[in-house]
Amino acid sequence: MSAMMTREELALALGEAARGDRAAFKRVYESTSAKLMGVCLRILQDRGLAEDVLQDIYLTVWRRADTFDPARASPITWLVTIARNRSIDRLRQSSAARLSPVPVEEAHDLADDTPLASDTVEQAEDVRRLHGCLDELDAKVAHCIRTAFMEGVTYDTLAQRESVPPGTMKSWIRRGLLRLRACLEQ
Template sequence: MTPMLTRDELALALGQAGAGDRAAFKTVYDATSAKLLGVCLRILADRQLAEDVLQDTYLTVWRKASTFDPSRASPITWLVTIARNRSIDRLRSGAPMRKTTPVEDAYGLADAAPLASDVVETTDEVGRLNACLDTLEEKVRGVIRTAFMEGVTYDALATRENVPLGTMKSWIRRGLLRLRSCLET
């Protein structure tokens, strides 16, 4: 999720989107698209298909936002229900999913799993990265993790932290420079 919105703020934004407010719709999208993509991915197990369904979901939200009733459901529950139903509809429609191959054909295929030595090396690198992250100031560590592990934009982080965009960029840049220095030692 990009900006953290309270239940009431999200309900208000949905109501405004229902009245045709594009900025409010963008707020709803920014605050919920990551979560709804996750819902679609869990059901469909195919990113491209999940992204298509997510687009259908937001088209439905745009058309039906005026019908949202905050006394009947929370905004996120309403949105997740739409995403879930669209995903299930896509599964039931028989739309082509992943290409399948008979199990007999698997004998000639190489194992795509990483080598054990690579897994150990990656685990060591993750451990080093976490140790270096722990050396950063808590706020800087938090925004770096959020930006790079959750995909939240710098602009959204600046809004969330109530700081200017330039300040957010500076925090992240200085934090990344300290991380690089720590990892190089």
């Protein structure tokens, strides 16, 4: 397994992968697959399911690497967001399948829950605004908020990583979230 690439190296490799460079895509995979597998496992709690989702994630990355914008997010944040969303989607699918199987004959009566195009555009704008507001925060606070909410890392673990008491970490994040909300309300 390859060592984790720097942010710049990973962004460059994603750009090369977007142009069809298989070697660059392989470098992205080798550098990030362990981390993304960890995200999937944390959410799904099932290794087989996590492996399936991980494969789906990298198919998406291969097809959509051209949508990565280094001005909006770091490469690892972009990848972790895809992993998190795919894992949550799979978890919901698994739960829904267990709770309410629907016979094929009734499929035509089911509503299409695919988001409307207007909702997708609005959500993309919200994400852009969120990243813009995060960039206005102190870099350490923004990193802690991203790590806590996008990677699911606990406040206690973050406090240990940053060598601060848990109460301090909670205060940083709480104050950061208040500033974030104020920015988003503008």
